[in-house]
Amino acid sequence: MTGLVRLVDDDADLREVLAQTLTLAGLTVEPFADAATALAGLDGDYPGIVLSDVRMPGMDGLQLFAHLRGLDPDLPVILLTGHGDVAMAVAALHQGAYDFLTKPVAADRLTASVRRALSARALVLENRRLARRAGQEAARAEPALAGDSAAMIHLRDSLDRLAEAQSDALILGPSGAGKSVAARAIHRLGGRRSRALVVLDCAAVEEAGFEALLLGGQPPRGPRRPGLLEQAHRGILCLEDVTALPAPLQARLLGLVEAGEYWPAGAAAPRPLSVQILATATGDPQPAMHPGLYFRLSRAVLRLPPLADRREDIPALFRHYLQAAADRLSRQVPPLTDLVLARLAAHGWPGNLRELQAFAEAHVLGLTPWDGPGDATDRPALPDLVAAYEAGLIREALRHTGGNATGAMALLQVPRKTFYDKLTRHGIRPGDYRD
Known part of the structure; x- marks a missing residue:
């Protein structure tokens, strides 16, 4: 040996x-x-x-x-x-x-x-090693992190590296893009998976109770209440919507973390503190963050793409959300009409995954907008539907051929000049579909 x-x-x-x-x-x-x-x-x-x-x-x-x-x-x-x-x-x-x-x-x-x-x-x-492999499989099974688009392949690789390094990090992305899901994936994949993932909703924090929230409380009667730092020791503390936490409270938290120890309520001596911090934010967080905390976290930045930047993943995501909604509501999965498929391709999805999930549930309930009688003001124009459907077919052909333009032309049965004109019109690059 x-x-x-x-x-x-x-x-x-x-x-x-x-x-x-x-x-x-x-x-x-x-x-x-x-x-x-x-x-x-x-x-x-x-x-x-x-x-x-x-x-x-x-x-x-x-x-x-x-x-x-x-x-x-x-x-x-x-x-x-x-x-x-x-x-x-x-x-x-x-x-x-x-x-x-x-x-x-x-x-x-x-x-x-x-x-x-x-x-x-x-x-x-x-x-x-075995737990990490199980965590990777679980992360890939998570719909918000699934998909074959270049953006998602890069994101999963970044998740693996962040989890392995156990680094503090900022997780940025638009609302509904899956920032909390990414934080849970880092916890599952990393060396702190056997410890707690403690989530603090910064928008709900009251300044007067912040010290007790971090360090715990010792009521006159009853057991001592452990604070967030005690719960997160050797684990991960996730600061959701970190920019909503006032700068003085950010500074207090930073001081405790950098000291590497803290005094729990009722303790006779300080205790060591080892915690990985993940913080989520929408947009540019720097103006609303304490400089010390920002520069500590921004050494590693994970950016989640909006759904509009991973359109090729939308059909598979939608089918997953349909099945999940049907199971939860004890209903049959409804058929995907051409009109629904066209909307998936044409819509901008400003609400990202959250909006797509809501649309899937509405479809299961038979309440899909403009899919039946009622107000049709949200119905896309015919040219938009046709263009989106055409772009989806081109992307599917390029995925099937691994980004080989000649093979995609043969599948679609279109001349070379027409094919490249359509690529330019839809902003599609064959190179994005090569391994």
């Missing part, structure tokens, strides 16, 4: 002996003389374990262990102790340390403990 061990000990001679023992056992050793240097380059995906002495100048082994717990509570840490440090090491064991070994430690005892820790680490990383 091979494995990676980050060894931290300020005693050069002992460090060399330990490294040699582990190397002879077939393990790969990364030796460090101090804890601060050993922290560099460590993240939640580190494929090995940490073996550290307790007593070291500067940051000692227990402080290093506390940092590593905040980084990844599932990272095995083995502590090396002198006889006088056993009580201290046992306390660390209760706090989550994997093992402690008393110096001098026998080679077989050392390698056995390290191998067990490496096996535990490998199992954790494999479970995370």
